[in-house]
Amino acid sequence: MSEPLIFKRYYVWQLPVRICHWVNALSVLLLSISGFLIGYPVIVGSSPESFLMGWVRFIHFVAGYALIISVISRLLWSLNDHCFSGWREYFPFLTREGRKQILVMLKFYFFIDRKTPDAVGHNQLAVTAYVGLFLIFFGMFVSGFALYAEYAPGGTMHAVLNPVYLILSTQTLHLYHHIGMWLIICFVINHIYSVWLLDIKEKGGEITSIFSGYKYTTKVHVFSEGKECDENGCFIKVKK
């Protein structure tokens, strides 16, 4: 028997992070459903006045704007100095220590080892996936708004996105937009499964953390610059 170790409580997800997360989740859900209905309109209008497709498209555009505003807000928020929401946390694959932790997580997933990474906030493999997700989001914004702006050629949005039209045809944009949706759906399946799994395996309140903001852990987060953080997620000076 080892000596009892207390789970330490960390404030990992600040309120803006949680709001952005749920706006993203809701928008992606709405965008996928309405987007699918735009591609395959199984809806049947009873009369020419019913405007069913009109509303579906309206929901798609509003959700699209909500998502881009949320993603931009989150990117701006990552400029702050918090340990777990700052932009530095998103590129562990650039440091040796980070790559080591990614390998630990991969070994866990492939049943090679039972150890999970030294992470309090996002684990190092997850943030790498989020960088990929944001890149897909970026592709979806470009293709989505390029398709949207075609209602007003010569408008500001159309003019800004003009290089896109010169490279890709409208039909190709549609194709990439569909593929992007399926990649995001695959991400969502992975994401929900992983938080569920780690909630059980780490017993740190992984799932409730995105509601409350707090996680419980026995671990110490590995930061690239050898920094440490306190229970509020603020950087503290290293004693060494």
Place this chain on the structure above:
Amino acid sequence: MSKQQNSDASEKTEQSLETREYSVGEILKQRGVSRRDFLKFCTAMTAAMSLPASFATSVAQALDEVKRPTLVWLNFQDCTGDSEALLRAANPTVGEIILDILSVDYHETIMAAAGHQADEALESTITKYKGKYLCVVEGSISMKDDGVYGCTSGKTHLEIARKVCGSAAATIAIGTCAAYGGIAAAVPNPTGAVGVKDAVPGATVINLPGCPCNADNLTATIVHYLVFGKIPALDGKGRPLFAYGKRIHDNCERRPHFDAGQYVEHWGDNAHRKGFCLYKMGCKGPATFHNCPTQRYNEKTSWPVASGHGCAGCSEPQFWDTMGPMYKRLPNVPGFGIEQTADKIGLGMAVGVGAAFAVHGVISALRKDKKPEETREG
């Protein structure tokens, strides 16, 4: 000039020379076009150019005074469909008028001269009216192997285009082939076909794509040039905004059915008979910019969607490659064999990922957790 021209070959040219100093209004009068018909034409052109109705008088005034322009018409890799569209309209009043006001000094299909005499007519026109004549190009230009796959009177189309389009006041690329290479440029493009702008980058080119181009748009473009003395405002793909500035989908007479959620599901079904939206039948109206719904073809008689068939997207670059399959909404995904849509592949991916994690979950549940001393739980 008239010395160089001899015998019957230059009859047409000489006739144009005689009348070239007359204004368009005077010529039309000579040809027996009534003032009423002329004003009707001016009003129709004002509408085609998307100008307010009040401009009709200005258009009439300008056309009254302007000198008839010289025009040469070049046929390259084409099917002459655009010439046909212009000449064989069911009720060709507008077509007749435009031919009357233009001095078509060279048109391989309809000119009386042939052989060396025709070559001389072209040569003399482009020399005498250098920088002033209009050039209409029909068909794509072969670029592969120095353009040997398309030749007229021993010269490659590329060579002719560089010479004629290069010293024209403006070149009108009529039809999708001349504008973007069209069907000849479809994969694998054996002749290296391109549009005029790609073959002669230095030329002033107005693209009037469409398969065929709507003759009304050609007439309006020329009238715009005559009235304002400059080419019309163009979009990012070199097309006049007055004709290609709006998406077909946004001006379509079946658009209310799209917004309502009323779609044709099968050819000949009840919805098809009622004239519902052709979106699910692969109509490319949402991806195509053209004024077909408002201008229509053959003296505004009809256009594809009005006749119950979806838009094929013929006025967009590379439409033969990017707009297919004709009766499907989305292109197929290359590399996955035929009939594999992005959504089939995507659904397969999502099911695969879901199944993989389900298996992972079962294995994780059966697997023992870390030993108590390793977890360091309190």
